[in-house]
Amino acid sequence: MIELWQNIIDVLNANAGVVSFFALLAAVIVPWVIYRKNKKAKLQEMQDEYEARKEYQGVAMPSSEKEASIRRRALEKGLKRGK
Numbered sequence: 001m002i003e004l005w006q007n008i009i010d011v012l013n014a015n016a017g018v019v020s021f022f023a024l025l026a027a028v029i030v031p032w033v034i035y036r037k038n039k040k041a042k043l044q045e046m047q048d049e050y051e052a053r054k055e056y057q058g059v060a061m062p063s064s065e066k067e068a069s070i071r072r073r074a075l076e077k078g079l080k081r082g083k
Contacts, residue, residue: 044081048074 012019052073056066 045074045078048077051077 049070052070055073056070059066061069
């Protein structure tokens with residue numbers, strides 16, 4: 001068992017440059033992917049609210065009730081999509 005761990009450590013030491021390169025790639029790529037995913041989700045939320053506001057454009061009702069209806073409709077669209 002100790003020999004197995006020693007062999008693993010030797011392989012990692014021999015390939016330290018490659019291991020470091022992949023660690024660097026992961027440190028750069030993972031945050032970028034998360035940023036893009038969050039940006040896409042935010043744009044979709046904005047699109048849902050825009051469409052909901054378009055649906056209620058010209059409807060006569062108190063502004064607080066209208067805002068609540070717009071918010072509810074935008075949330076329904078997001079939930080239908082599976083957020």
